[in-house]
Amino acid sequence: MKLSILLLALLLTCGLYAQNGTLKGKVTDLDANSAPLAFATVSIEGTTFGTSSDVNGNYQLSLPAGKHLVLFSYLGYDTQSVSIVIVKGESKSLNQSLSSNSTELEGVVVQATSKKVKETALLLDQHRSMEIKQNIGSQELSRKGVSDVAAAVAKTTGVVKQEGSGTIFVRGLGDRYNSTSMNGLPIPSNDPERKNISLDLFSTDIVEYISIDKTYSSRIFGDFAGANVDIISKDHSGEGFFNFSIGSEVNSNAVQQDQFLLLSDRNYMGFSKNDTPTDPLKNYQFTNGLNLKNRAPYGMNFGFNTGKSFNIGQQGQLNLFGTASFGNKFKYKEGVVKSVQAQGDATKDFATKEYEYTTNTTGMFNAQYSFNPNHKIGYNLLYINGSSESNEEYRGYMRDLADGPEGGFLRRGNYVQNTLLVNQLLGEHQINDQFKLNWGGSYNTIKSDMPDRIQNSFRIKDSQYYFTTNSVTDNHRYYQNLNEDEMAARISLDYKFGKDSDLLYRGKLTLGYNSRFKNLDFKASQFNYRLGTALRNVAVDPYNLDAVLNKNGFDNGDFQMETFLGDRNLDIALTPQTYKGKQNINGGYAALEYKLSEKISAVVGLRLEQIRQDMEWKTQLDLQGDENNFEKTAFLPNLSLKYAVNDRNNLRLAASKTYTLPQFKERGLFMYEKATGSIKGNPDLYASDDYNLDLKWEFFPENDEIISLTAFGKYIQNPINEITITSSSDDISFANTGDSGYAAGIELEIRKNLFSFDDVNTNKLTAGLNAAYMKTHQELDSEKVRKENAFGADFTHDTASFTGAADLVMNADISYIKEWNKRSVMATVSYAYISDRIYSLGSQQLGNSVDKGFGTLDFVFKTKLSDHLGLGLSAKNLLDPSIDRVQENLNQDILVQSYKLGKNFSLSLNYQF
Known part of the structure; x- marks a missing residue:
């Protein structure tokens, strides 16, 4: 009896699947030389069908036969919609490019203005990078209730904030071994006893994301052994x-x-x-x-x-x-x-x-x-x-x-x-x-x-x-x-x-x-x-x-x-x-x-x-x-x-x-x-x-x-x-x-x-x-x-x-x-x-x-x-x-x-x- 029920279920599943077709393709970033856009959302309007592109921008969906409106979206990018017809048993290819625009970040405080605020986007950037890097964006800062850059950096691996100050230790190395910059340009210290400015002076209101470079690259000044903290300031693009x-x-x-x-x-x-x-x-x-x-x-x-x-x-x-x-x-x-x-x-x-x-x-x-x-x-x-x-x-x-x-x-x-x-x-x-x-x-x-x-x-x-x-x-x-x-x-x-x-x-x-x-x-x-x-x-x-x-x-x-x-x-x-x-x-x-x-x-x-x-x-x-x-x-x-x-x-x-x-x-x-x-x-x-x-x-x-x-x-x-x-x-x-x-x-x-x-x-x-x-x-x-x-x-x-x-x-x-x-x-x-x-x-x-x-x-x-x-x-x-x-x-x-x-x-x- 149990075997008969199992066989019937398999036949029904195969029958339903036979009514479907396949939609596949690639999502690319128009603003980045048409590079693959990983983790973009591909969904069908009015349904629960959806998926995400992989690290190479590729996606694949099994859909019922008929006419569908496909939505391509990614935080910080204009959503694109394309109408298609799926024929049962057939495969249809659909590639789509997205370009950046403004959007609103989930949460209540931070106004998102580009893709780098989102944790998924920063992980993608980390994945693609030729160099070892670590970032923390305003979405994660908002989620963790962080109000200043010193506390933000202390949420990353191997970083310690010295109690009572904005000084940080990275991998056991203190102020003298670290450096601070904003948009890739150095900023001076506020304390004659310190090399770096106190990071708790910087409210996260101004931050789009913070890059913590623990490994050295040629673009950074050589006075470096622990980390360079680069504060990327927030900007805006889109409606007022x-x-x-x-x-x-x-x-x-x-x-x-x-x-x-x-x-x-x-x-x-x-x-x-x-x-x-x-x-x-x-x-x-x-x-x-x-x-x-x-x-x-x-x-x-x-x-x-x-x-x-x-x-x-x-x-x-x-x-x-x-x-x-x-x-x-x-x-x-x-x-x-x-x-x-x-x-x-x-x-x-x-x-x-x-x-x-x-x-x-x-x-x-x-x-x-x-x-x-x-x-x-x-x-x-x-x-x-x-x-x-x-x-x-x-x-x-x-x-x-x-x-x-x-x-x-x-x-x-x-x-x-x-x-x-x-x-x-x-x-x-x-x-x-x-x-x-x-x-x-x-x-x-x-x-x-x-x-x-x-x-x-x-x-x-x-x-x-x-x-x-x-x-x-x-x-x-x-x-x-x-x-x-x-x-x-x-x-x-x-x-x-x-x-x-x-x-x-x-x-x-x-x-x-x-x-x-x-x-x-x-x-x-x-x-x-x-x-x-x-x-x-x-x-x-x-x-x-x-x-x-x-x-x-x-x-x-x-x-x-x-x-x-x-x-x-x-x-x-x-x-x-x-x-x-x-x-x-x-x-x-x-x-x-x-x-x-x-x-x-x-x-x-x-x-x-x-x-x-x-x-x-x-x-x-x-x-x-x-x-x-x-x-x-x-x-x-x-x-x-x-x-x-x-x-x-x-x-x-x-x-x-x-x-x-x-x-x-x-x-x-x-x-x-x-x-x-x-x-x-x-x-x-x-x-x-x-x-x-x-x-x-x-x-x-x-x-x-x-x-x-x-x-x-x-x-x-x-x-x-x-x-x-x-x-x-x-x-x-x-x-x-x-x-x-x-x-x-x-x-x-x-x-x-x-x-x-x-x-x-x-x-x-x-x-x-x-x-x-x-x-x-x-x-x-x-x-x-x-x-x-x-x-x-x-x-x-x-x-x-x-x-x-x-x-x-x-x-x-x-x-x-x-x-x-x-x-x-x-x-x-x-x-x-x-x-x-x-x-x-x-x-x-x-x-x-x-x-x-x-x-x-x-x-x-x-x-x-x-x-x-x-x-x-x-x-x-x-x-x-x-x-x-x-x-x-x-x-x-x-x-x-x-x-x-x-x-x-x-x-x-x-x-x-």
Whole structure:
């Protein structure tokens, strides 16, 4: 009986199939020389029949006999429809080309303007690329609720964001080993202590996608070993639109405070007057008060996006896009901070509180003009103003300052304002079928101000507060100004050759040149309080210092102000500490891409760079002033090989040589004082040389899925590290600490659809996992440091891992996405983990300081309620782990820092006109 039923079912199936015909063909990209367009959707209007093109653009459908309307679609492209007639038992061929246009991205915040926003398109680009690359687009950023570029990059494999900053570590390599660019042109740093700009300054509102190049290619400047992060700015093409959003955010720690105490006289929007006083040694004339003010710790944000295209003449088109936004955040953390010696004795032992308020104002304008399909130019203008103010309170034991039974109290107020202006002019010209010219130029400026950093120290006796001083710098006001401007240019010419039987070119030769010319001007003034004996013996209110440190007290002689050069009786006392720097890099390169066979492709490149770095300074460490320069000529070969095992599997190999430059602040003989220690530059630093090797396998099961595994290794000659030098004050400096070091590891990435509940509309459950496991090792040679520098070092260990390098880094997420009738729901749960990593190297029998591992859990929900209205909710850092740092001394591990960040909750509304 069962056999009869089975035979009947087979006959019915065969009968139904006999009524069908076959539709097959190829989908191509009209804007890319008719290259195959993989993963395009081919569907039949009014039915559930549909499929996607494969990686070669081919598709095939079995359809019932009759007349059908075939729809060809791809995000960022015009949908095309073709009417056909299917005859039963016959096969019909239908090829179709698609051209790009504007469309709307699924979700509620991001307005999609080209194909590169979509995860499937970026995976296709990764699949086709001759080189190893990794991208993250605005669709994925929206799905994961990412609001800035630093957090976005940290979602990719092997990348770690340093807590409390926009600095990233890639494969265990920190700021000095990475580089940052925008649309292929470099952008300057906003921090004199950093090589790269803080990526959290960049709102994802301006981002179309972010490219993370972990392997080197000739078009990139050679100061590279970890990754180059290239921010591709958003543009627009198509009908006009206007999108407005508003939201709020709260931090669970911040809202629980009865009072949220911040600095007085700082602008709420992040635009403050930052002038250094003209002569505070003779006239107490500080603009900002010392007292604190209470603010309601509720963050908010608002912004808009708009764009429109205009047809000019028969072929010309002008595309305009603009975005502007403002956001602020409140954070609070409390915990413990210690400074301990090798035997475990504490020199400082604090209970700490920190109130922090940050703002970000971003505006971007983009204009592109296409003369015709072959020639276009574009202009990008980006303005970012970011501010950060914090009130840090340290209460407890301070050796030599407050070592009585009740301890002491130290308060430090910081304010930093960064203003970045980027101007870019870009051009692209398809001269003919074989020649293509690309060029670009930029002029960028950045102004970073730290106006009126305030520090005051007190001893506590009988619950009363008294000023305390071991050095005149224990109570001070500090002003710092950094101005940097940079011009950069790039130009390249592509020549295609070797046309095959399919009329596609097998090879491409690229000749190019790029350059950057940087000028930096840094100055700093510190005004120290020399307190009179009477004032030091009077109890004061540390939260009402304006009552005693004021003009009347100054005029009465209760205290006086002085600088590192002396007091008001010296004419040179107001001379600020300064250093200036110039850096010129000129690079020419050649790259040859060639398809050796149907499966094997290669890119061979060579770059020649000439680098010159000049510095001059006059600081408290060198009152006479001095200058220093070095030059380097670098020959940088690189190789990329790709073996296409089949349509969905690639094997890749990449090898290269690069270098790592010391930074201006590291080479300038300048002392920078922090609450927990002092840092000074070292003019004897020199560049490292880096050798890089990657081997990668990648598999693309479906159009939006990937499984990849990468093995990598890096060998670094003469690595640079931040170290504690042998001195009575345990100052920190920089040195080439050994002859060599290496980093090696593996990376795994999986992106998979778990369930699909609908064949027509998007209704699916997806998951992603990326993880990197690595080991780093470097030699530490105290004798090398003593021979090459004007100071010594006494490392506790002969070897160590790289600072900031975590053995294990992992990101995992699971998302539910449903779309219907221009409505959508998207929910994502994501988890990130980072293992232990060295914060600073131990010396003089002190152990390494190690940041302990922790994990974070986030939830993001977004829904499109109508054609115009969207809603977003997020809950981040739900686990709220303890952030701990231990000093691993030879006899025991000592907890030297611990705090919690609190949970963050946000709500946003988006309206599309």
